[in-house]
Amino acid sequence: MSLKKQYINGEWVEAISGNTRDIINPFNQEMIATVPEGDELDARAAITAARTAFDNGEWASTPATERGSIVRNIAELIIRDKEELARLESLDTGKTVEESRGDMDDIAGVFRYYADLADKDGGELIASPVPNSISRVVREPVGVCGQITPWNYPLLQASWKLAPALATGNTLVMKPSEITPLTTIKVFELMEEAGVPAGVANLVLGAGHTVGAELAENVDVDLISFTGGIVTGKKIMQAASVNVKKLALELGGKNPNIIFADADFETAVDQALNGVFFHAGQICSAGTRLIVEESIHDEFVNALVQRVNKFKLGSGFDEETQMGPLISAEHLAKVEEYVETGIKEGATLAVGGSRPNEPELQNGFFFLPTIFTDCTTDMSIVQDEAFGPVITVERFRTEQEAVKLANDSIYGLAGGVWTSDIVKAERCVAKMRMGTVWINDYNLYFPHAPWGGFKQSGIGRELGRLGIEEYTETKHIYQNLKPEPIKWF
Incomplete structure (x- = not known):
């Protein structure tokens, strides 16, 4: 592949330093592209472009229906180029191309959803206690948004940030993971084609400790949206305090999946496997903590092991492949x-x-897909996020014990409950401290529902109406229709 470039102020540019990075295929370590390796200087140039574009007011003052139309155009271009995007995503991440095709449909759905919402919030009139006055509440764009995305779902996670930011009239600087930038580069090409003005959306490629740190620390950035690890998230929180930036953080999870004895056994086994081994477990919501009722524990584990032994590992472009590689040598070493x-x-x-x-x-x-049994909550493998194809299995005897085990975590992103007793399921869900809980399903999401976590899984929400509110500030406007002197002084 030819050299891919950064996108700053409407131009495709190389890194100011001239440095580059080779992007490799995790299936066979072949080089698939060379990209610029930007740093603080590139980030500052992009922030300046975004700041200027926002302050001149052109994009924010563009009619919401027109902004929505441009966001919808991006969705249609993604569908047009779906096969190319899916191929790039699978080359970059190692995931199956079938999964990548599904991702592209979901990504287009996110852009369409926020395109539809762009002109739906006209503000709110509220009752004023003062005669002859009008009191109203409006939402306005935050300003310059720094957006940092992870390597596991490069373009999907980018869409969750790009679409609402653009729809609400913000400008932005995006930093994708330095090891999986290819589909994000491509979608910026499509955004340019769709009519996003110069300076509104900027793309800087580079490492977190340079580009990401600059986005977090720079006083011209008004909001940071970050999806990634908890350690980096805490550093971003500290850096963002320099100008009290608005924060949206999704910091992963260690997600419990409770299996009661009265659940549909075969379906629960199937979904428990899919909940962890899809994309080799490199999913923030993966149900890596199986919490299984004592009476079915042994049978359930045996069924899992039998299925796991039949998994087909291989290239994402092989139609028979069920699970691809991990993302990098460094990540493989961490899982080991x-x-x-x-x-x-x-x-x-x-x-x-x-x-x-x-x-x-x-x-x-x-x-290899891995299952641990005889696990307890005092083990670090039960508490720490593996972000790989590893399940830990815990036992429980009572409903109360199951919920207590599920909540025994610093995280609170997602969880699942499997039972034929819907009343029992609702009792459990009411006590589970997580942002999303599935009943008799796992890992399903859609643009209309908010996504985010309790506790140390993060701050704020993406997707849904809450996802668009993250990119707005609330303003109260009071108008006196009959001003008179107060005569106090």
């Missing part, structure tokens, strides 16, 4: 260390726990 810790802590390795032996997989960052 996590598994080694589980063994040292006394958990029982039921299946997996190592790299595969097949010769055709040796150049990729593959790790």
Whole structure:
């Protein structure tokens, strides 16, 4: 592939330093592209462009229906180029191309959803206690938005930030993960084609400690939206305090999936596997903590192991592949260390726990789907996010114990409950401290419903109407229709 570029103030540019980064395919470590390696200087140039574009007011004052039309155009262009985008996403991340195609449909759906919402909030009249006056509340764009996205769902996570920011009249600087930038570059090409004005949307490629840090610290940035790890999220919170930026943080989870004995057994097994091993477990909402009722525990684990032993690992472009590689050598090493810790802590390795032996997989960052049993909440493998194809299994005897186990975590992103007793399910859901809880399903999401977490899983919400409100400030406007002297002084 030819050199891809950054997009700053309506121009495709190389890094100011001239530095570049090679992007590799995690399936076989082949180089698939070379991109600029931007740093603080590039970030500052992009922030200046976004600040100027916002302060001149052109985009914010563009009629909401017109902004919505441009956002809708982006959706249609994504569908037009769906196959190319899916191919790039699978090359970049290693996920199956079938999954990437589904991602593109979801991404287009996000842009369409926010295009439809762009002109739906005309403000609110509220009762005024003063005669001959009008009191109203309006929402206005926040300003310059810094947006930092992760490597696991590069374009999907970008869409959750780009679409509402554009629809509400903000300007933005986006920093995708430095290891998976290709589809984000492509969608900026489509945004330019759709008619987004110069300076409104800017793309800087580079590392978190340079580009990301500049976005968090720069006083000309009004909001930071970050999806990623909890350690980095805390650093961003500290840096953002320099000008008390508005924050939207999604910082992952260690998500419980409760299986009651009265659940549909085969469906629960199937969904428990899908909830973790889809995209090799590299999903913030993955149901990596299985909490299984004592009476079915052994049978359930045996069924999981039998299915796992039949998994097909391979290239994302092989139609028979069920699970691709992890994203990088560094991440593979982290998952290996996590598994080694589980063994040292006394958990029982039921299946997996190592790299595969097949010769055709040796150049990729593959790790076998892994299940630990005899797990307890005092184990770090139960508390820490693996972000890989690893399940920990805990036992429970009572409903109260199941909920207590589920809530025993610093995280609160998502969870699941499997039971045929809907009353019991509702009792559990009411007590589970998570932003999303599925009943007899797992990992389903759609643009209309908000996404985000309790506790240390983050601040704020993406998607839904709450997702668009993150990109607005509330203003109260009071108008006296009959002003008179007060005669106090």
